[in-house]
Amino acid sequence: MTDRNWGHCQHCRYFASPARIPVGSEEARCLQPELSRFELKVFGSCGCRAFELRAGLAKELEEPISHITA
């Protein structure tokens, strides 16, 4: 099963990093409107289904991986 809305925090518009291209080991606040009240700090390598692509990044970074075979 693929989840088209799931993506990594490092590529998400709500990841409060000042970096243009955040990395997986970076830690920052999640500013997603429904989650921000929890004052979450997340790593760039984390992710969730509220993901929205960060401005300036290519959508290929977070495409579903259903094409990969074992």
Ligand code: SF4
């Ligand atoms: S927790 Fe979800 S909404 Fe928040 S930065 Fe990470 S992917 Fe984006």
